[in-house]
Amino acid sequence: MPVERIPLSEPWLTHAEQSAVAETIASGWLSTAAPMVDEFETAFVKQLGFNASVSTNCGTSAIWMALAASGIQTGDEVIVPALSFVATVNPVRYVGATPVFADVHEETFGLCPETVEPLITPKTKAIIATHLYGFACDVVGLRALADAHNLILIEDAAEALGTKVNGKPVGSFGRFGAFSFNGNKTLTTGSGGMLVGQNADEMATIKRLATQAKIFTNGELDHFDVGYNTRMSAIPASLGLVQLARFPELLAKRIAIATTYEQAFESWFRGCPPPQNGMIQVPSYWLSTLRLPHPEKRLALLAQLGEAGIEARPIFKPLPLTQAYATTNQSNSVPVAEKLWREHINLPSSGTLTEEQQIKVIDTIKQNW
Numbered sequence: 001m002p003v004e005r006i007p008l009s010e011p012w013l014t015h016a017e018q019s020a021v022a023e024t025i026a027s028g029w030l031s032t033a034a035p036m037v038d039e040f041e042t043a044f045v046k047q048l049g050f051n052a053s054v055s056t057n058c059g060t061s062a063i064w065m066a067l068a069a070s071g072i073q074t075g076d077e078v079i080v081p082a083l084s085f086v087a088t089v090n091p092v093r094y095v096g097a098t099p100v101f102a103d104v105h106e107e108t109f110g111l112c113p114e115t116v117e118p119l120i121t122p123k124t125k126a127i128i129a130t131h132l133y134g135f136a137c138d139v140v141g142l143r144a145l146a147d148a149h150n151l152i153l154i155e156d157a158a159e160a161l162g163t164k165v166n167g168k169p170v171g172s173f174g175r176f177g178a179f180s181f182n183g184n185k186t187l188t189t190g191s192g193g194m195l196v197g198q199n200a201d202e203m204a205t206i207k208r209l210a211t212q213a214k215i216f217t218n219g220e221l222d223h224f225d226v227g228y229n230t231r232m233s234a235i236p237a238s239l240g241l242v243q244l245a246r247f248p249e250l251l252a253k254r255i256a257i258a259t260t261y262e263q264a265f266e267s268w269f270r271g272c273p274p275p276q277n278g279m280i281q282v283p284s285y286w287l288s289t290l291r292l293p294h295p296e297k298r299l300a301l302l303a304q305l306g307e308a309g310i311e312a313r314p315i316f317k318p319l320p321l322t323q324a325y326a327t328t329n330q331s332n333s334v335p336v337a338e339k340l341w342r343e344h345i346n347l348p349s350s351g352t353l354t355e356e357q358q359i360k361v362i363d364t365i366k367q368n369w
């Protein structure tokens, strides 16, 4: 008998998503110009409390569009977290700018003013702050710091749809917020993303920039800039509309999974971080995260879980340690990011996770940690 696989994070789809996609296919209108793409952008903003949005073909493109639209280019520096998924930093290189890695806070797993401020130079143009695994970083402190130095704050909220800070959604604190709807995210469109922003005119320009900067002048097709082709298309948008309507259910399940893990693992589980600078947060627990009592057994434990069909994984390797960024000119060390990396793993957190499966995960970990 093959061992039952318990995935780290798989989509939770119902008949409603299947019907919506089938209807879109039947309509024959599949491009980025189809009406449900606009509909998804409008519904997202309205339901979740943002000002304006542009949907994208993935979360990486959302960050890329924010940087490109801000005019960030060669010679500029962008401060990024040392602990994040690589997609936070790659777009900095796409626009020719230089990423500068800052260490993270031990409680929030994200940037904080104390680690960012010493790295600001006359070349710094922006800060990209990730809300890792659904925990909010100190976005209130970072916003104040960005304003004081006239920097653009971009929130990489790819993993944090549903996380709130002082009652407001993350993604709404910076000039821009980027979300991902990758297949492993709480709300999925297969691949997809959303850029949200404060200024409706600026977002309207980004929407055009993301569709080849296309305009019509005197009835003739023209292009007002060197544009991109990064907007979402119809099938993901129709899937997204259904997932958005189901979002309260999708989010509640991730939080329920985290609560069960917290009861089982007590203080080894990474629950809600304590308030930073008066910032009260409600995390969305995209991936539940466990601190290990014996970090030296981390890789052995992951192998044992793998043999039992349980897909857990190490948390992200600090970016300055990856092959892609090891050569980035970087003199500051990132000890907190390295410590968190060596001590933590992510646990199966899919919306489809059953009670029996979660008990198996908990028991297998407790037998081997």
Ligand SMILES: Cc1ncc(COP(=O)(O)O)c(C=O)c1O
Residues within 6 Å of the ligand: 058, 059, 060, 061, 084, 085, 087, 088, 130, 156, 158, 159, 179, 180, 181, 182, 191, 192, 193
């Ligand atoms: C922190 C972070 N930033 C950016 C991305 C990029 O999103 P996507 O995979 O949709 O391009 C992801 C997710 O995959 C992510 O986890």
